[in-house]
Amino acid sequence: MDSWVDGQPADALSLKDRGLAYGDGLFETIAVCGGQPLLLDRHLSRLAGGCSRLRLATDHELIRREVLAYATALGDGVLKLILTRGDGLRGYAPDPSAQARRILQGNPPAAYPAVHGERGIRLFPCATRLATQPLLAGLKHLNRLEQVIARSEWQDAGHAEGLMLDQAGHVIEGVFSNLFLVRDGTLITADLKRCGVEGVMRAELLFQAESLGIPVQITDIPLEQLQSADEVFVCNSVYGVWPVHAYGALSWSVGPLTRKLQTIARALLDA
Amino acid sequence: MDSWVDGQPADALSLKDRGLAYGDGLFETIAVCGGQPLLLDRHLSRLAGGCSRLRLATDHELIRREVLAYATALGDGVLKLILTRGDGLRGYAPDPSAQARRILQGNPPAAYPAVHGERGIRLFPCATRLATQPLLAGLKHLNRLEQVIARSEWQDAGHAEGLMLDQAGHVIEGVFSNLFLVRDGTLITADLKRCGVEGVMRAELLFQAESLGIPVQITDIPLEQLQSADEVFVCNSVYGVWPVHAYGALSWSVGPLTRKLQTIARALLDA
Structure with a gap:
């Protein structure tokens, strides 16, 4: 369907937009099912946090209304919301x-192979490392060249995602996902104070795990720690949870905690 | 004057452009005088290097022809050339x-106060530090949130530029300039292998200095080293050279090597 710019149908953007000039803005990628934008509160809350950190002034209630209206018109698909600092x-x-x-854009539903969720995926070992920048860490901002370069490292369909490390070699995230380990029943994910994107599904799964009494650890994860993980999975707010069955020479079975959180994610995304 | 997109007058850009979505592209800001784009070979050479590193395919001879034609039409001003990976x-x-x-855009000539060049400027001490990212270092790419945040740190006209350090506290560059020190007759500028933009005027001044037999050092510059500098100046390909007369409690007179290189830069930009 047509995109909207400031609430009006549009197919083009001013050439003076600072989103183009500097990547001066933020975005959200929101799954839409039956006209409903899913995990909307979490998306809008992350967006508001980003606006506050980048001092980007906007009317958050207006954004909510526009997203709801756009999602109703889209029906089923993926809604991309971009905020820029304008001209x-x-x-x-x-x-x-x-x-x-x-800026609101609509795409058809994501068409990932079901096997990614069922049997799990293989992670490509990206050589591209994430830069340390506490001022931007956590934000879903428009400066995404690191992800573009990382994603261009592999073409084969055998790797559904890539693993990105920080400059010190810690495990941070996938190119378009967050990553979790399970070890001795504890759910572990990277601290994103220096780099990385604070994913909406990551936040939701952390919340759900705590509600279920599952111990959670947000910490620096040296790459070696993958070896001792009982389970590994990636997540985002469009596909939910994919178990990771292999990374280089390492391999894992799909574990029970992964399946439990995958079921929860699926319920949220089928709402 | 009108902007051009792929050689045609245009005032808008596809909403699917990857420059907007990811900052997936490069830019050049070129001074134009009497219809001539100045330092054009250096601009196009940096652009070609950036395209090669980002694997951005383009016809470089076509770009040269378009820039020349656009500059002729612009007359006097500043031409901004943006390359994106398209939709x-x-x-x-x-x-x-x-x-x-x-994408070619034209602006009127830059209107900086002449006093910046004559008596020099005061540098604002930016708290925003540049991230270490060797894959992007040196490139004039479209991911410029660090510069946006740094430039928003000060509003007073008393600071014409800001100094940016890297994560380790080395002196790297201005927000929209490169920076040089002079010490004991040697021209010193930061090594830009880990962060920073390899400015066209920086490259030209390094070339000119070597032609004049002036010793040149490209190295890591700890912040403390500013204290022992005899001269400090900033440069870019639009304004040329501005002496720096103050940074925090430090101050410098405008020195002879700064004036010599300023004269050279002015000749190149008045061409």
Whole structure:
């Protein structure tokens, strides 16, 4: 369906937009099912946090209304919401009075092979490492060249995702997913204070695990720690949970905690 | 004047452009004087290097012809050339067959106060530090949130530029300039292998200095080293050279090597 820019159907963007010039903005990728945007509160809450950190002024209630209206029209698919700082004057200085430009785009439902969720995936070992930048860490901002380079490292369909490390060699995330380990019944995921994206499904699974009394650890994960993991999985808010069955020479079976969280994720995404 | 997209007048861009979605592209900011794009070979050479590193396919001779034609029409001003990877499919994976989209924009000549060049400027001490990312270091790519955040740190006109350090506290560059020190007759500038932009004027001044037999050092510059500098200046390909007369409690007079290189830069930009 048509995209919307600031609430109006549009197929083009001003060439002066700071999203193009500098990647000066944020985005959300929201699964839509039966006209409902899923995990909407978490998406909008992350977006609001990002706006606050980037000092991007916008009307969050208006965004919610537009997303709901767009999702109703889309029906089933994936809604991409982009906020940019609008048109720029010359130079990097942001106009403190600027209101964010709102871009809504609709795509058909994601068509990943079901086997990814059933039997799990193999992770490609990306050589591209994430830079340490605490000012941007956690945000789903528009500066995504690291992901573009990492994703271009492999073409074969045998790897459904790639694993990205930070500069120090810690396990951080997938190119478009967050990553979890299970060890001795504890759910472990990377601390994202220095790099990485704080995924909406990651936040939801952490919340669900705590509700279920599952011990959770958010910490630095040296790569060697993958060897001692009982289970490994990746997640995002579009596909839910994919078990990881292999990374290089390492391999894992699909474990019970992975299946439990996958079931929870699936229920949220089939809502 | 009108912008051009792929050689045609245009005022809007496809909403699917990967420049918007991911900052997946490069740019050049080229001074134009009397219809001539200045330092064009250096700009196009940096762009070609960036295309090669980002695997961005384009016709470099076509770009040269378009820039020349656009500059002729612009007369005097600043030409901004943006290359993006064009429209995206869903996801980060670049289409290996994609040809870069060419965007040309024209602005009036930059209107900086003449006093910046005459008496020098004060540098703002930016708290925003540049991330270490060797894969992107040196490139003038479209992921510029660090510069946006750094430039938003100050609003007063008393600081014409800001100094950015890397994560380890080395002096790297200005927000929109490169930086040089002079000590004991040697011209010193930061090594940009881990972060920073390899400016066209920086490259030209290094070339000119070597031609003049001035010793040049490209190295890591601890912040403390500013204290022992005899001269400090910043440069870019639009304004040329600005002496730096103050940074925090430190101050410098405008020195002879700064003036010599400023004169050279001015001659190149008045061409």
